[in-house]
Amino acid sequence: MRSGRQRPHTRPRRLVRAVLVALAVCATSLVPVWTGLGTGTASAAVTTPGTIVGSQSGRCVDAAAAGTANGTVVQIYDCNGTVAQQWQPRADGSVLNPNSGRCLDITGGATANGSRVQLYDCNGTGAQKWQVNSNGTVTNPQSGKCLDANGSANSSYLQIWDCGGTANQQWTVNGTGTGGTGGDFWSGIKAGWNLGNSFDATPCETCWGNPATTKAMIDQVATKFNFLRIPVTWYPHLTSGAPNYTIDPAFLGRLKQVVDWAIADGMYVDVNMHHDGGGDQWLIPSAARMPQVEPEFNAIWKQVAGYFAGYDQHLLFEAMNEPQDANGGNRYGGGTSDNWGAINTLNRDFVNDVRAVGGNDATRWLLVVPYGANAQTGANNLVVPNDSHVAVSVHTYNPWAFCSTTAPNYTTWDGSMNYLPDGDVNNANRLFSSKGIPVVWTEFGATVKPVGGGNNSDQVANFETHIASYAKQYGQKTMVWDNGSTGTGDDQFGLLNRNSVTWQWPTVVNRLSAVYS
The missing domain is CATH 3.20.20.80 (Glycosidases)
Known part of the structure; x- marks a missing residue:
């Protein structure tokens, strides 16, 4: 409303020192974007592959170098429409990369902060279960931690980390958006x-x-x-x-x-x-x-x-x-x-x-x-x-x-x-x-x-x-x-x-x- 004709302020704004609030919201209020994801209900699962986009970077979840082997690093990269960036949610809570036939997996089934995400044979274990939250994060229920981008540049790898509500932990899945984020x-x-x-x-x-x-x-x-x-x-x-x-x-x-x-x-x-x-x-x-x-x-x-x-x-x-x-x-x-x-x-x-x-x-x-x-x-x-x-x-x-x-x-x-x-x-x-x-x-x-x-x-x-x-x-x-x-x-x-x-x-x-x- 700022204008030279209608002065919006006649006194300084009240200065309020805000305190940083640590947000730990990943483990509660889970609202699946994919009906059936992480619920064990197959009947309503979404099966169309699509992208997963990071809110902070605007980049897509990507299988490095379009790799298809077990252990392929999962990263973020400029969205390019290739098969390396296609992900298919499944009824059992896993997320498949159709090009490789392998699933989004936490290396070694680990649950600690910094555990890397990779491609691996789909096996139905807790390391391959994912659930989308109402705040746009994607959680691994086994660890209680969030899918996290270790940076915003091309080739920044994915890991799991304590949920903090930051933009590097917010995702839009298959173009659907999460909780209205419309990433x-x-x-x-x-x-x-x-x-x-x-x-x-x-x-x-x-x-x-x-x-x-x-x-x-x-x-x-x-x-x-x-x-x-x-x-x-x-x-x-x-x-x-x-x-x-x-x-x-x-x-x-x-x-x-x-x-x-x-x-x-x-x-x-x-x-x-x-x-x-x-x-x-x-x-x-x-x-x-x-x-x-x-x-x-x-x-x-x-x-x-x-x-x-x-x-x-x-x-x-x-x-x-x-x-x-x-x-x-x-x-x-x-x-x-x-x-x-x-x-x-x-x-x-x-x-x-x-x-x-x-x-x-x-x-x-x-x-x-x-x-x-x-x-x-x-x-x-x-x-x-x-x-x-x-x-x-x-x-x-x-x-x-x-x-x-x-x-x-x-x-x-x-x-x-x-x-x-x-x-x-x-x-x-x-x-x-x-x-x-x-x-x-x-x-x-x-x-x-x-x-x-x-x-x-x-x-x-x-x-x-x-x-x-x-x-x-x-x-x-x-x-x-x-x-x-x-x-x-x-x-x-x-x-x-x-x-x-x-x-x-x-x-x-x-x-x-x-x-x-």
């Missing part, structure tokens, strides 16, 4: 970027000083990012009020044009509902306001979902931006029980509205949002709808004193304050990622500030790449905020100079892009 889908998404202060500007696309979005801009963004968030404010473009709340078809057509440019460039696109909430606008999540808010909210999302129903899974929808009380009440504290009930109702309505359209909307990825997109108290009170294709959108500008203000003591990011944004990431992992619910940091970032006759763009790069890298280890995705303001100082979040279509701060952009390369 095959999310592994294709790399670095993300916001087209801020354009379609969310009011009352028109260019009214906050940015030029109209062009194909050249989107083409340039696509050279570094493959995930585009288009913030959209809908209320200035309604041609009627209750009960229809009709969206201007010309505005939808203009939005479609930009979406099409991005998808043609191979990008994934997130379309949201942005400045409709916040300030004194209509989307106020409180019990008293819901009789007015809910009908308009539903009407808009039903129209948007219907208009884009024919689009494939490159298009995502995001329910809201930073939903909050009028004029930002309690925004930093994450809301109150009055807000949480309304937020959870709206998120549920959003999912129902989109799913009711059917077709591609039945399985489109949707992002739900806590109060204020707050990663602490707001997230703690978010109820995620029970849907296999729902992710959570959260924001972090922590600490705000570094991210936006020009205070001289907050221009260096040397790692001493890493614990602040890490606390947000840790909490999102505890609540969502570790349970197989994808997380997207749909906004994060920092302004470049003047320092000693120069600027601190290198320090901004340190900050932003730290967040992206730290979030990545839990399989979370990040989308840097860009509002088109390319000066230095407070609220100057611009990375792309939209007039010259060049990168204002290439060091920041190049390093961010490299995190997901």
